[in-house]
Amino acid sequence: MTKNTPRELFEKGLIREDQFSKIDLIISGKVVSVFYELQTLLYLGVLLFTTGVGILIYMNIGSLGHLISISALILLSIGCFYYAFKKGVAYSNESVKPVTPYFDYVVLLGALVFVSVAGYLQFQFGILNENLELVTLITSVFFFYIAYRFDHLGVLSVAITALASFWSVSISPQKWYSGTFFETANLHIVAIIFGVLVATIALVLEMRRIKMHFTFTYLNFCSLLFFAGAITGLFISAWWFVYLLLIYGGCVFAYLMAMRRKSFLFLLYAFICAYIGTTYLLEKTILRDAIEIWFLYSIFSCGGFIYFIIKFKNYFK
Amino acid sequence: MKHAYNEVNLYNLAVIKESKRWSSQGLIEEDQLKNIEQEYPCSFYHPNIIIRILLFIAALFALSGVTGFFALLFGNGGEKVLPLACLIYGVISFALLDRILINQNRHYKSGVAECILYHACGFAIVGLGWMADFNTYVVLITCLLVFSYAAFRYLDLLTTMAAIGSFAGLLFYACYEADGIFQQVIPFVFILCFGSVYVITRKLKNHNHLKFWLLNMMIVEVISLLLVYAAGNYLVVRELSINLMNLELVEGQDIPFAFLFYALTIFIPLALLYVGIKHKDVLALRVSLIAIAFTVFTFKYYYGFGHPEITLTVAGALLFSIALLLSNYLKKMRGGFTRENHLAEKWANLNLQAFIVSQTLGGNQSGAGKQTETGGGGQFGGGGSTDSF
Numbered sequence: 001m002t003k004n005t006p007r008e009l010f011e012k013g014l015i016r017e018d019q020f021s022k023i024d025l026i027i028s029g030k031v032v033s034v035f036y037e038l039q040t041l042l043y044l045g046v047l048l049f050t051t052g053v054g055i056l057i058y059m060n061i062g063s064l065g066h067l068i069s070i071s072a073l074i075l076l077s078i079g080c081f082y083y084a085f086k087k088g089v090a091y092s093n094e095s096v097k098p099v100t101p102y103f104d105y106v107v108l109l110g111a112l113v114f115v116s117v118a119g120y121l122q123f124q125f126g127i128l129n130e131n132l133e134l135v136t137l138i139t140s141v142f143f144f145y146i147a148y149r150f151d152h153l154g155v156l157s158v159a160i161t162a163l164a165s166f167w168s169v170s171i172s173p174q175k176w177y178s179g180t181f182f183e184t185a186n187l188h189i190v191a192i193i194f195g196v197l198v199a200t201i202a203l204v205l206e207m208r209r210i211k212m213h214f215t216f217t218y219l220n221f222c223s224l225l226f227f228a229g230a231i232t233g234l235f236i237s238a239w240w241f242v243y244l245l246l247i248y249g250g251c252v253f254a255y256l257m258a259m260r261r262k263s264f265l266f267l268l269y270a271f272i273c274a275y276i277g278t279t280y281l282l283e284k285t286i287l288r289d290a291i292e293i294w295f296l297y298s299i300f301s302c303g304g305f306i307y308f309i310i311k312f313k314n315y316f317k
Numbered sequence: 318m319k320h321a322y323n324e325v326n327l328y329n330l331a332v333i334k335e336s337k338r339w340s341s342q343g344l345i346e347e348d349q350l351k352n353i354e355q356e357y358p359c360s361f362y363h364p365n366i367i368i369r370i371l372l373f374i375a376a377l378f379a380l381s382g383v384t385g386f387f388a389l390l391f392g393n394g395g396e397k398v399l400p401l402a403c404l405i406y407g408v409i410s411f412a413l414l415d416r417i418l419i420n421q422n423r424h425y426k427s428g429v430a431e432c433i434l435y436h437a438c439g440f441a442i443v444g445l446g447w448m449a450d451f452n453t454y455v456v457l458i459t460c461l462l463v464f465s466y467a468a469f470r471y472l473d474l475l476t477t478m479a480a481i482g483s484f485a486g487l488l489f490y491a492c493y494e495a496d497g498i499f500q501q502v503i504p505f506v507f508i509l510c511f512g513s514v515y516v517i518t519r520k521l522k523n524h525n526h527l528k529f530w531l532l533n534m535m536i537v538e539v540i541s542l543l544l545v546y547a548a549g550n551y552l553v554v555r556e557l558s559i560n561l562m563n564l565e566l567v568e569g570q571d572i573p574f575a576f577l578f579y580a581l582t583i584f585i586p587l588a589l590l591y592v593g594i595k596h597k598d599v600l601a602l603r604v605s606l607i608a609i610a611f612t613v614f615t616f617k618y619y620y621g622f623g624h625p626e627i628t629l630t631v632a633g634a635l636l637f638s639i640a641l642l643l644s645n646y647l648k649k650m651r652g653g654f655t656r657e658n659h660l661a662e663k664w665a666n667l668n669l670q671a672f673i674v675s676q677t678l679g680g681n682q683s684g685a686g687k688q689t690e691t692g693g694g695g696q697f698g699g700g701g702s703t704d705s706f
Contacts (some may be wrong), residue, residue, distance in 0.1 A: 001489035005332055019344060019345055026660060031653055032653055034643075042637060042640045044635065049629070052625075052628070052630050053631075056630055101644055102641055112678060153668065154678075156671065157486035158675050264368060295385040299383055
């Protein structure tokens with residue numbers, strides 16, 4: 001690939017002249033897009049601002065300046081939503097292209113600030129003192145509304161994590177790594193049920209052709225939760241065989257999803273989880289002692305796997 | 318010496334990849350993409366990124382099994398045999414990669430190939446270093462040579478980074494060991510050295526016969542720029558001087574040439590920004606953004622970290638407003654810059670972005686989680702998925 005490639009393609013008649021002139025401008029560097037730079041700045045802006053506000057809001061509770069800043073935040077949130085409703089297009093079941101490059105981030109900012117302020121007001125006036133979990137649920141419902149109304153994948157992911165945390169389950173690989181995942185007993189069962197339920201809902205929504213491009217995000221979170229739950233169950237429960245069957249079932253499902261959607265991420269989940277499950281099964285049954293056997297096992301299982309993937313390379317492109 | 322791959326295939330693969338980007342952006346039509354794919358056939362085995370990751374992991378396990386076996390066989394070999402065994406094992410790995418995987422089976426960055434490459438590098442370096450009793454010079458020079466070889470011959474990007482990292486390490490260590498005045502001038506040596514590396518690489522990028530190394534050269538460029546900036550950065554120089562060179566500062570005292578480093582901390586990012594805008598150089602532009610952020614951090618670090626939450630809020634508001642204004646300003650194309658997305662970056666995936674958003678912005682919504690015992694939530698409750706900032 002060089003700067004002359006577009007011309008070469010044009011001369012071979014593979015692209016038309018109008019296409020060539022457009023592409024050549026970009027490849028030769030005469031026109032430079034700063035799209036991703038701007039997006040990154042916007043994202044960092046939202047990240048820093050909402051984090052700062054999230055802390056700031058709980059300091060100096062009650063003072064006059066505080067009242068003013070809370071009002072300012074409410075105004076900011078209203079401003080964001082005013083912009084979003086005024087500029088944004090009407091709701092559609094299809095994917096909607098944002099009207100401006102920063103539209104999505106204005107919506108995100110508005111939603112996060114609104115939830116921060118609402119959370120603070122509830123904390124201050126204790127409207128829902130009896131059941132605080134409800135706040136998380138309401139937050140999640142609000143995020144779902146925003147996600148569907150403005151066709152926002154980022155807010156949708158936040159909504160799903162909030163919904164999961166209402167059920168006390170954390171969808172965060174960083175948390176799992178630090179070992180705080182499923183600290184309460186039987187939470188892995190909740191994770192499995194949550195994963196299955198939400199995945200079912202997502203698939204039903206897809207069949208009704210409502211926001212079909214959201215399905216991937218749902219399924220991704222659901223498979224992460226499902227597999228994390230099932231693998232935890234496999235390791236800690238006496239009923240490990242049941243969890244093994246669950247893992248295999250999940251793998252078959254993920255495999256089918258991967259093939260249907262041409263999304264290899266699910267394939268990755270399926271293979272890794274199936275491997276973990278099978279290795280555990282073998283460890284429990286046949287392969288007990290002797291480190292040499294484990295070396296042989298890793299060589300032959302992984303080598304065989306690589307051979308399999310390459311053999312069917314047209315299938316796993 | 319040249320790279321290990323078939324040139325026609327390499328070029329065709331690059332054309333196909335680029336055409337796919339054009340097609341996904343609607344610049345050309347599906348049929349045209351099909352025609353291009355037929356016109357530029359490529360027989361490499363180069364699967365998509367997920368399969369590559371999968372194959373990499375599998376190859377890693379398989380290789381650790383193989384290594385384990387050899388360890389059992391040669392484990393008692395002792396100090397004399399083991400280094401040589403490592404070296405031979407590494408060289409054999411290189412040979413297998415070259416002859417069988419790349420030449421016969423036409424693997425091109427297939428996951429398996431990378432895994433064997435890193436494995437081979439690792440054993441070659443350990444073997445050679447061990448022979449010299451892990452003398453720092455020998456290790457650093459071996460790293461530099463082996464990584465450069467891997468980067469050059471296999472067009473690998475990770476080893477390119479490792480190679481330039483080892484070069485920087487070698488340079489630093491040499492000056493550090495030389496003692497006296499040399500320790501003082503390390504920052505200037507770095508600026509001069511990597512500044513020239515940057516300039517040379519930029520020139521080399523225009524050579525047609527080096528086109529297959531374009532990505533490697535871009536990485537060298539970015540890392541050189543970052544190193545130039547870091548070498549002139551006040552915070553880096555000060556902390557390294559204190560920690561490594563036992564510089565002791567009493568209250569009110571400053572590092573030698575402090576004013577110079579302050580100036581460089583401010584000047585380098587601005588110069589990069591200027592170069593980036595003037596020459597429409599996206600790499601310089603991106604590095605300058607990172608550098609500006611670190612410059613702000615440097616000054617905050619020494620002059621008041623008092624109210625992080627206010628800093629965060631103000632910085633966030635500023636960034637957001639600047640991005641909004643710039644975005645509006647670039648509504649029309651100005652000086653060749655546009656806010657529209659021309660070609661999707663390889664790593665820019667909407668689903669990935671959404672995942673990042675949910676992992677970083679999920680929290681700080683409500684105080685609710687603070688009191689719920691079962692809440693898997695973070696410090697700021699609710700979302701349960703926040704980093705603790």
